Amino acid sequence: xxVMRKHDTKEGxxxxxxxxxxxxxxxxxxxxxxxxxxxxxxxxxxxxxxxRYINEMDFxxxxxxxxxxxxxxxxPDWQLADFDDQ
Numbered sequence: 001x002x003v004m005r006k007h008d009t010k011e012g013x014x015x016x017x018x019x020x021x022x023x024x025x026x027x028x029x030x031x032x033x034x035x036x037x038x039x040x041x042x043x044x045x046x047x048x049x050x051x052r053y054i055n056e057m058d059f060x061x062x063x064x065x066x067x068x069x070x071x072x073x074x075x076p077d078w079q080l081a082d083f084d085d086q
Contacts (some may be wrong), residue, residue, distance in 0.1 A: 021046045 020031045027039030028046035030053070034042040037053065 020050055 017084030021043060022029055022031065023043070028043050029036045029040065030046050030050035032053065037049065038046060046051060
């Protein structure tokens with residue numbers, strides 16, 4: 001199945017698992033593209049954490065696209081500090 005996040009810029013084939021919550025050695029985890037999260041004490045807790053994770057990613061994705069960049073300084077007195085030269 002071809003799936004893209006709403007803010008992905010590259011096309012690609014990503015496979016979405018129908019079940020992202022899984023049990024391994026009696027501990028519960030959820031899986032994202034980036035990594036596995038857990039362990040959690042129960043399937044319900046892992047599912048709730050997955051939902052929280054998705055909501056946070058959506059929120060921060062929206063915040064990142066709505067923040068305007070800071071204007072560049074117009075005064076010649078402003079310059080970037082280069083701490084490596086000291």
